[in-house]
Amino acid sequence: MKKSIVVLLILFMAVCAVFANGGAESKPAVKPTEQPAQKAPVVETKPAGTTEVEWWSYYGKANIEYLQKVIDAYNSSQSDYHVTIEYQGSQLELIAKMQSTLKADLPALFNCAVENIGMLIPADYCVSAQEYLNKDPKGWPELDHTYGAFKAAYCDKDGNLVGYPNGVSYPTIYYNKNMLEKAGIDPFSLTSLDKVYEACKKLVKGGYCTYGIGFHNDGGYYFNSSIAREGVLAFDNEDGYKGKITKCFYNDGGKVQDTATKYLQFYKNLYADKLAVAYGANYSSEILPLMASGDCAMMMGVISMTTKVLSTVKGAFEVGVIPLPSVTANGKRTGEPAGGTGLFIANNEKKWEMQGAYEFMKFCSKGEWAGYFAAMTGYLAPSTDAYNSEVYQTYLKKTFPAISVVYDSLSKSDDSAKMPLCAISSNIKSANKLAIETVSNYPTDESVANSLKLANDTIQDAIDLYNLSN
Amino acid sequence: MIIPGEVVVITNYVTIQNLHLVNTYAGLFLTSLISGTSIFMMRQYYMQLPKDFKEAAILDGCGDVQFLIKIAIPLSVPTISALAIYQFVHIYNAYFWPLLVTNKDIWRTIQVGISYLVTGDVEEYGKILGAAMIAMFPTVLAFIFGQDYIIKGMVSGGIKG
Numbered sequence: 001m002k003k004s005i006v007v008l009l010i011l012f013m014a015v016c017a018v019f020a021n022g023g024a025e026s027k028p029a030v031k032p033t034e035q036p037a038q039k040a041p042v043v044e045t046k047p048a049g050t051t052e053v054e055w056w057s058y059y060g061k062a063n064i065e066y067l068q069k070v071i072d073a074y075n076s077s078q079s080d081y082h083v084t085i086e087y088q089g090s091q092l093e094l095i096a097k098m099q100s101t102l103k104a105d106l107p108a109l110f111n112c113a114v115e116n117i118g119m120l121i122p123a124d125y126c127v128s129a130q131e132y133l134n135k136d137p138k139g140w141p142e143l144d145h146t147y148g149a150f151k152a153a154y155c156d157k158d159g160n161l162v163g164y165p166n167g168v169s170y171p172t173i174y175y176n177k178n179m180l181e182k183a184g185i186d187p188f189s190l191t192s193l194d195k196v197y198e199a200c201k202k203l204v205k206g207g208y209c210t211y212g213i214g215f216h217n218d219g220g221y222y223f224n225s226s227i228a229r230e231g232v233l234a235f236d237n238e239d240g241y242k243g244k245i246t247k248c249f250y251n252d253g254g255k256v257q258d259t260a261t262k263y264l265q266f267y268k269n270l271y272a273d274k275l276a277v278a279y280g281a282n283y284s285s286e287i288l289p290l291m292a293s294g295d296c297a298m299m300m301g302v303i304s305m306t307t308k309v310l311s312t313v314k315g316a317f318e319v320g321v322i323p324l325p326s327v328t329a330n331g332k333r334t335g336e337p338a339g340g341t342g343l344f345i346a347n348n349e350k351k352w353e354m355q356g357a358y359e360f361m362k363f364c365s366k367g368e369w370a371g372y373f374a375a376m377t378g379y380l381a382p383s384t385d386a387y388n389s390e391v392y393q394t395y396l397k398k399t400f401p402a403i404s405v406v407y408d409s410l411s412k413s414d415d416s417a418k419m420p421l422c423a424i425s426s427n428i429k430s431a432n433k434l435a436i437e438t439v440s441n442y443p444t445d446e447s448v449a450n451s452l453k454l455a456n457d458t459i460q461d462a463i464d465l466y467n468l469s470n
Numbered sequence: 471m472i473i474p475g476e477v478v479v480i481t482n483y484v485t486i487q488n489l490h491l492v493n494t495y496a497g498l499f500l501t502s503l504i505s506g507t508s509i510f511m512m513r514q515y516y517m518q519l520p521k522d523f524k525e526a527a528i529l530d531g532c533g534d535v536q537f538l539i540k541i542a543i544p545l546s547v548p549t550i551s552a553l554a555i556y557q558f559v560h561i562y563n564a565y566f567w568p569l570l571v572t573n574k575d576i577w578r579t580i581q582v583g584i585s586y587l588v589t590g591d592v593e594e595y596g597k598i599l600g601a602a603m604i605a606m607f608p609t610v611l612a613f614i615f616g617q618d619y620i621i622k623g624m625v626s627g628g629i630k631g
Contacts, residue, residue, distance in 0.1 A: 056573070061586050062594075087586045089569045097570065100480070102487055105573070 046080055046352055053356035054107035055085040056346075058094045063167070066376040074363045081356035083109075091116075092426075098125050098346065106346045108353035109360065111166060114153050114342050115221060115429070118240060118422040120163070121156050122470065127347045130160035132358040142365040146383040152415030153338035157241040162344065164361050167373070168380040169302040169340030170406060171225040173213075173325070174309050176297050177318040177402075183208050183297075187322050188405075192329045193226070193266040200275040200297070209297045213270070214277035214287035216301040219436040220429025221339060222324070223263065228417035229324050231332025232259045240421030245463055250456035257452070263327045264439045264448045272443035279440035288312040300324070302339055306378030306400055320402045323409045335417025336410055340379060375399075380406065423470070427462035431455040473506070479567065486571055497571040498579070502561045508553050515549045516542060551619035559609045580605045 059067065064085055071083045088094045091113055098110060103125070112120055120126040133140055143151065143161070150165045173190065180187050183206055185199045200212025215222070227234050234256050237243035249256035270276040281287050283301055290296035292313045299309075303321070313319055326333045343364065345357045364370060367385030371392035374381040378400075381387040387407060396404060420428060435451035482501045491497035519542065527537045543550070568579040584601045587594060613620070 054573075060588055086574055087582075088573070089582070089585065093566075093569060097573075100483060100570075101492075101573075105487070105492055107573075 046355070050079055050082050051352045051356050053081050053083045053109060053353050053360060055083055055109040055111075055357075055360075056088045056094060056098070056107045057085055057111045058088060058091050059085075059111065059167075059341075060087070063377055066373055070364060070369045070373060073369065074360055077363070081359060083356070083360050095119070099123070101125075103347065103349050106348035108346055108348060108350065109357035110344055110346050111341050112163070112344055114165070114338050114340060115224070115419045116425050117154065117156075117162055117342075118420065118425050120344060121421070122423060125347055126162070127345045127354060128156070128160055128162050129164065129345055129358060129361065130162070132345070132355065133161060136358075140362055140365070142362070142367070142370075142383055142385055145367075145385045146365070147336075147410050147413075148415050149336040149410060149413045149417065150338050150380075150382050153418055154342055157243075157421060163342040164365055165338070165340065165382040166343045166364060167304065167341040167377060168338065168382045169304040170380055171222055171324040171337060171339060172301065172303050172321050172406065174291070174299045174301060174305070175320045175322065176209075176291060176294070177320040179203070179208055179294065179297050179317065180320075187320055190322055190325055191333060192325050192331060193263065193327050194329060196298075196325055197266055197269055197275075200270060201273065203297045204273075204275050209295055211277045211290060211296040212275045213298040213300060214281060214283065214290065214296050215279060216283045216287075216299070216305070217280050217433075218302075218429075219279075219433035220431070221302075222300060223260075223432035223436065224419055224428065225324055225337035225339070225417070226263055226327050227256075227259060228335055228337045228419065229326040229331055229333055230259050230328065231326070231335065231416060232256055234260070235420050235422070239418065241418070244467060245420060245422040246467060248456050248459040248463060250452055250459070259327050260452055260455075261448060264435060264452060265445075266327070267436055267439045268443040268445070268448050270443075271440045276440075279437055284308055284312075292316055303403070303406065304340060304377065304379050306403065308378075310400065318402075319400075321405060323406060332416065334412070334414050336413040337417040337419065380410075422463070422466070424459075424462045424466050428459050431458040431462075434458075479570070482567075483570055492571055493573055493577050495577075498568055498577070499561070501567070502557070502564075505557060508557060511553055512546070512549065515546055519545065548619050548622035551616060552622070555612050555616040555620060558612055562609060 055071075057064065057067070064087060067085055071085060075082050086107070088097055094110065095112065095116065098106065106125060121128075133143075146165070150168055151161070154163050154165060155161055173196070175187050177187070180199075180203075183199075183203050185202060190196050190199055196213065203209050203212045224234075232255055233239045234249050235245045236247040236249070237245055239245070250260050251257055267276075267279070271279070277287055277290060277296055283299065283305065287296060287299050288309060289312060291299060291309075294316075301309075306321075309319055323333075323336070325331075343357075343361050345354050345361070348354065364373075365383065365386075367383065367389040368391070370383060370386035371381055371389030373379065374386055375392045375395035380403075381389075381392050386392055419425065422428070432455060435455040438451040438454075439447050486492060486497045486500065489497075491500065523541055523545075524537060527541055532540070562579075563581060564579075565581045565585065568577075569582050569585075572578055572582075580601070584598060584605060587598045587601060
């Protein structure tokens with residue numbers, strides 16, 4: 001009996017092993033540099049019939065409802081393509097699915113955060129939108145009206161468009177305008193982190209509030225953004241725009257180390273003097289209620305939090321917003337680091353679906369629809385067309401006039417504040433975030449030096465490992 | 471039991487993909503049909519079954535399979551019931567696997583649906599908690615109706631001789 005059961009088990013495992021050895025998976029991994037050139041679709045007449053275009057997204061229910069309106073408008077405006085949107089979990093879960101799904105099962109369109117664009121460029125599941133743009137006889141007029149900083153964030157190192165901004169976020173500081181006026185602080189003078197620290201000290205020591213500032217806990221992103229606003233390149237090959245990143249400069253003994261050290265010292269000083277909300281606090285359930293009750297004067301966050309900020313504050317005070325300061329007073333502050341989510345074309349090898357994805361991207365970028373989505377969600381309008389749309393102008397005038405400060409800054413900006421272009425962006429963000437958390441919890445000079453060294457070593461290891469295998 | 475689920479999820483997913491079971495009910499439950507924990511617990515139970523049962527059954531002309539079907543399994547109903555309830559709760563509450571093997575909303579489970587309500591910047595706690603309460607019902611019912619079996623199953627696995 002036992003022997004026969006053992007034999008049966010072995011046979012079962014052998015059968016499983018046979019099924020597990022799928023044909024698609026037995027192909028050797030292709031290095032990105034050896035990838036066969038993606039076949040761009042030839043501009044030819046689409047066959048009759050409606051092609052289904054599936055869009056994978058990590059937007060939640062509320063945003064998907066707004067996007068459904070855009071989708072319905074597109075679907076009813078033409079009959080060649082029919083777009084449907086499907087929720088696929090969080091950002092990281094969606095990326096994991098994109099990486100593991102067989103090409104034939106991939107959607108035609110997907111969302112991804114702009115700071116992960118370095119991961120998408122060499123990926124075989126993503127196709128650059130530039131290929132379609134090059135062959136598009138009608139062109140893409142809305143591209144010319146897209147804010148330069150945002151457009152640059154979605155291009156590769158050769159300036160080819162990879163995707164298009166769908167929900168443009170932007171690092172900023174929200175503040176209690178009434179409180180800052182009372183304390184005699186000009187919010188537009190907060191152009192560097194030193195000045196933010198001084199303002200927090202004045203507010204707390206002056207008894208205006210308990211905490212000068214609170215931080216959205218996506219620290220890795222703000223670290224990158226602040227370095228970018230400073231105008232400093234923390235990685236070689238111009239942050240990956242002139243070639244592959246091979247070196248992290250956090251400990252270079254030069255300007256980068258100096259800037260990164262000053263950035264961490266900002267947190268060290270704040271927490272040593274107990275001027276900030278405990279790092280890691282949830283912005284929505286902890287920091288915003290503190291702001292609403294007058295216990296916290298400012299919050300470093302992203303512009304997509306506007307709806308939440310306004311609904312929590314409920315008119316208790318006037319909310320203002322300023323662009324992210326640079327690290328030092330000598331910071332460049334001419335670049336605007338982009339954040340948020342973009343649309344990208346997935347390579348499912350179904351040319352008409354991919355073509356439909358490109359056509360839908362163009363539709364989404366139209367002023368009326370991009371402006372609608374920005375107005376409903378609090379994201380920024382990605383182009384002047386969207387900014388000037390009636391729906392967005394109404395939002396600007398009635399809901400949040402203070403946001404015009406951000407557009408003033410955008411109109412004068414260049415594209416110098418880009419995120420590092422590499423496939424290990426999430427490793428960089430994690431290392432940066434850990435450095436901030438460590439310094440916030442142990443606010444000493446030694447902690448600053450050790451955290452920066454650890455971040456540098458962690459990122460360098462990740463870079464080396466990635467370059468070794470790619 | 472010492473192997474975390476995350477270690478095998480990749481191979482399981484590749485297997486399900488190659489069997490073309492993505493976006494199917496079979497893809498959702500197939501990998502849950504066999505559980506190391508269940509095998510271990512049932513083995514522990516059967517090991518403490520008195521040998522006298524087996525000897526008496528052999529004397530009466532009962533073969534191994536007959537012994538299993540007519541004696542061992544009926545005796546182990548409380549343990550099987552307890553395991554069934556634990557497994558049901560564990561699989562019912564699974565989030566990552568259903569998210570991974572389904573791409574369309576019509577195949578999604580309620581656990582994935584609850585995460586869909588979390589928009590990130592706009593959190594509707596009322597709806598999320600309401601959905602969580604509804605999602606809890608089957609597991610609460612399972613525990614209410616199966617609590618006798620759960621206790622018997624827990625106890626029977628520990629008694630020897």
